[in-house]
Amino acid sequence: MFWEDALVKERVTVVDIARAAGVSKSTVSLVLQGSPLVNEVTRAKVNATIRELGYVYNRSAANLRQSKSKIIGIVVNDLTNSFFAELAVGVDAVVQSAGFVQFLANTNEKIERQREVVASMREHGVSGLIISPARGTEAADLAPLVDSGIPVVLVVRDIADAGVSSLTSDNHAGAMAAVRHLIARGHRRIAFLGGFPDTVVFEARMRGYRDALLEARLDAADVLVIGSAPSRAGGVTAIEQAMMLADRPTAALCFNDAVAFGVCDGLRARRLEPGADFAVIGFDDVIEAKTAVPALTTVSVDPQGMGQRAAELLLKQINAGRAEAESIIGSVRLVVRQSCGAAIERRTREALS
Amino acid sequence: MFWEDALVKERVTVVDIARAAGVSKSTVSLVLQGSPLVNEVTRAKVNATIRELGYVYNRSAANLRQSKSKIIGIVVNDLTNSFFAELAVGVDAVVQSAGFVQFLANTNEKIERQREVVASMREHGVSGLIISPARGTEAADLAPLVDSGIPVVLVVRDIADAGVSSLTSDNHAGAMAAVRHLIARGHRRIAFLGGFPDTVVFEARMRGYRDALLEARLDAADVLVIGSAPSRAGGVTAIEQAMMLADRPTAALCFNDAVAFGVCDGLRARRLEPGADFAVIGFDDVIEAKTAVPALTTVSVDPQGMGQRAAELLLKQINAGRAEAESIIGSVRLVVRQSCGAAIERRTREALS
DNA sequence: ATTCATAATTGGAACGTTCCAAATCAGTCA
DNA sequence: TGACTGATTTGGAACGTTCCAATTATGAAT
Numbered sequence: 001m002f003w004e005d006a007l008v009k010e011r012v013t014v015v016d017i018a019r020a021a022g023v024s025k026s027t028v029s030l031v032l033q034g035s036p037l038v039n040e041v042t043r044a045k046v047n048a049t050i051r052e053l054g055y056v057y058n059r060s061a062a063n064l065r066q067s068k069s070k071i072i073g074i075v076v077n078d079l080t081n082s083f084f085a086e087l088a089v090g091v092d093a094v095v096q097s098a099g100f101v102q103f104l105a106n107t108n109e110k111i112e113r114q115r116e117v118v119a120s121m122r123e124h125g126v127s128g129l130i131i132s133p134a135r136g137t138e139a140a141d142l143a144p145l146v147d148s149g150i151p152v153v154l155v156v157r158d159i160a161d162a163g164v165s166s167l168t169s170d171n172h173a174g175a176m177a178a179v180r181h182l183i184a185r186g187h188r189r190i191a192f193l194g195g196f197p198d199t200v201v202f203e204a205r206m207r208g209y210r211d212a213l214l215e216a217r218l219d220a221a222d223v224l225v226i227g228s229a230p231s232r233a234g235g236v237t238a239i240e241q242a243m244m245l246a247d248r249p250t251a252a253l254c255f256n257d258a259v260a261f262g263v264c265d266g267l268r269a270r271r272l273e274p275g276a277d278f279a280v281i282g283f284d285d286v287i288e289a290k291t292a293v294p295a296l297t298t299v300s301v302d303p304q305g306m307g308q309r310a311a312e313l314l315l316k317q318i319n320a321g322r323a324e325a326e327s328i329i330g331s332v333r334l335v336v337r338q339s340c341g342a343a344i345e346r347r348t349r350e351a352l353s
Numbered sequence: 354m355f356w357e358d359a360l361v362k363e364r365v366t367v368v369d370i371a372r373a374a375g376v377s378k379s380t381v382s383l384v385l386q387g388s389p390l391v392n393e394v395t396r397a398k399v400n401a402t403i404r405e406l407g408y409v410y411n412r413s414a415a416n417l418r419q420s421k422s423k424i425i426g427i428v429v430n431d432l433t434n435s436f437f438a439e440l441a442v443g444v445d446a447v448v449q450s451a452g453f454v455q456f457l458a459n460t461n462e463k464i465e466r467q468r469e470v471v472a473s474m475r476e477h478g479v480s481g482l483i484i485s486p487a488r489g490t491e492a493a494d495l496a497p498l499v500d501s502g503i504p505v506v507l508v509v510r511d512i513a514d515a516g517v518s519s520l521t522s523d524n525h526a527g528a529m530a531a532v533r534h535l536i537a538r539g540h541r542r543i544a545f546l547g548g549f550p551d552t553v554v555f556e557a558r559m560r561g562y563r564d565a566l567l568e569a570r571l572d573a574a575d576v577l578v579i580g581s582a583p584s585r586a587g588g589v590t591a592i593e594q595a596m597m598l599a600d601r602p603t604a605a606l607c608f609n610d611a612v613a614f615g616v617c618d619g620l621r622a623r624r625l626e627p628g629a630d631f632a633v634i635g636f637d638d639v640i641e642a643k644t645a646v647p648a649l650t651t652v653s654v655d656p657q658g659m660g661q662r663a664a665e666l667l668l669k670q671i672n673a674g675r676a677e678a679e680s681i682i683g684s685v686r687l688v689v690r691q692s693c694g695a696a697i698e699r700r701t702r703e704a705l706s
Numbered sequence: 707a708t709t710c711a712t713a714a715t716t717g718g719a720a721c722g723t724t725c726c727a728a729a730t731c732a733g734t735c736a
Numbered sequence: 737t738g739a740c741t742g743a744t745t746t747g748g749a750a751c752g753t754t755c756c757a758a759t760t761a762t763g764a765a766t
Binding site: 364366367368378379382383385386410411412413415416417418419466 | 721722723724725
């Protein structure tokens with residue numbers, strides 16, 4: 001074992017570079033920032049010494065001086081859900097290319113946790129924040145952030161009167177499209193399964209479901225909407241409950257894809273084949289939706305693209321200084337695959353003709 | 354529209370607090386750090402003014418002064434894979450409780466991207482790094498990090514001679530256990546499906562598979578190991594290829610759960626029921642494994658727990674200054690559920706008796 | 707030679723903390 | 737009273753950048 005003395009030597013700074021390259025620290029700083037003011041040959045010399053001495057830029061110092069950072073924060077309420085994981089990679093992709101790095105925190109729907117992480121991010125001087133707020137978050141919770149002029153963009157769940165930008169999807173229209181499709185396929189008893197009833201997303205999707213039913217003068221019975229955790233496990237319990245009903249549904253729109261997968265699982269547990277014996281439609285279009293069997297018919301909100309757009313919106317606001325809050329409602333489209341039984345029906349129809 | 358003048362006023366700092374509370378900035382600093390040196394009444398007074406003026410601590414400044422931060426970095430190669438998402442939430446949970454915040458970056462297996470994010474994290478002065486290295490990462494890629502004394506813990510994939518701590522799982526033993534189980538259930542033609550053959554994880558699991566076969570004097574034909582992307586889609590293609598074989602397998606150990614789900618999908622596409630007509634075993638035990646139908650038999654590595662342990666190991670090293678590199682090989686256990694057909698066999702056996 | 711413009715470089719004062727050494731305070735004891 | 741405690745408090749110099757204003761070098765025009 002050696003004493004590794006080399007490790008103990010102190011950090012190399014711009015003045016070390018300056019001394020070694022025979023210029024002033026100001027010049028080194030200019031080079032670091034890629035300023036066009038410095039002469040090509042000195043720039044080369046400086047860059048050479050930087051490499052040679054193994055200099056690493058100290059962003060803490062820079063942040064302190066300029067009172068701004070190349071950091072953005074992203075806080076989600078459930079990273080375990082593919083939807084949010086994909087959202088995060090979408091964000092990551094664009095912030096990385098912009099030379100930013102992201103703090104990521106998971107709140108697990110705990111509002112206290114959220115308060116802590118947001119405070120911590122503020123102390124670290126994030127330049128902006130993308131947040132999918134935990135259930136029960138109020139405008140007041142975001143106030144300190146927006147008062148201090150930090151751009152915030154809400155994703156997925158909007159908060160009324162928060163005065164910040166938001167990026168949501170057209171949940172109402174998506175749900176309507178899905179239910180209309182089921183009705184067109186001949187279904188008359190359609191359930192709405194999964195999700196926490198006290199969220200604005202649930203509310204919007206459920207309203208879309210109901211409006212489509214009403215439009216077709218169908219029964220929108222309360223027993224047919226069954227809440228649950230918005231997870232695969234929640235889907236299993238929701239479909240079980242639905243199958244207890246005296247007058248069983250023959251199709252369901254699910255709160256999200258995770259629930260839809262759970263519903264398929266629950267169906268199979270009862271020896272029912274999703275897509276053939278029961279139509280199921282999801283919401284989100286997570287990556288597995290395409291490859292699952294049966295492939296999931298779902299309302300595509302493109303989580304990764306949503307993350308990208310959120311990040312772009314945030315960066316725009318950061319660069320613009322203080323920008324107007326804008327609310328974007330992303331459009332959404334029904335992508336018809338196997339799980340709603342459409343393909344099977346087509347096949348039988350073809351066989352008959 | 355108002356001109357929101359209030360927003361423009363500059364940041365409040367410790368000297369503002371000091372002035373307002375009638376003490377020196379040193380005292381305020383002491384209070385901030387919870388030092389026992391300060392008198393209770395002044396502490397209270399200071400805390401009051403802090404709240405009153407809406408002070409927010411500037412960690413950039415503190416980091417600069419103390420040349421250390423409360424930031425750790427975590428870089429994963431595919432956040433879209435539930436395994437890594439869960440790993441990340443495990444890490445998040447423990448670092449958050451320790452008052453740290455995490456930079457999270459996704460490399461998408463791009464080694465260039467990885468280089469960039471690691472460099473960026475270094476500039477930001479992370480106190481430690483948890484990394485699941487991208488395919489093809491070499492010890493040399495981590496050298497600058499370890500030379501500068503930043504603790505690093507490798508997760509999932511170890512790198513030979515990197516001189517850093519690592520936390521992997523006993524892939525060889527897990528694979529053996531799984532295959533032994535299949536053999537005990539009467540299977541004789543067992544495939545190994547999915548994964549990139551040039552990774553150490555693949556290598557270890559495949560060796561375990563092979564050793565179990567050899568142990569039982571069974572044929573370990575090369576055609577039965579079929580690589581693919583370690584994803585759901587990869588699983589679909591792998592099983593398709595396996596079913597092309599003249600002498601088809603009746604069971605498969607899959608590289609990971611994502612592949613296993615894909616294999617189930619592919620089986621169903623051919624009207625084969627996983628668990629009844631074909632036994633499949635996964636690897637990882639991601640959260641959906643339990644609720645899927647059929648519930649997935651899999652080798653449990655507890656990704657979230659793994660993230661936690663990795664974070665604990667890292668924090669230990671950070672606190673200890675310079676610690677010995679330790680390699681932990683997490684133990685692993687086969688959790689038998691439905692997809693390997695065990696339950697079904699038991700049922701038929703019971704029916705016969 | 708002098709002036710002027712332009713290009714390139716530079717010293718030094720910030721930024722908001724922490725931390726050391728030193729100073730002040732309030733008792734206590736001779 | 738004065739010296740001696742222990743408990744609190746406090747200036748001021750760092751930390752590694754950036755940025756302003758000012759300086760020097762270079763060359764062209766007079």
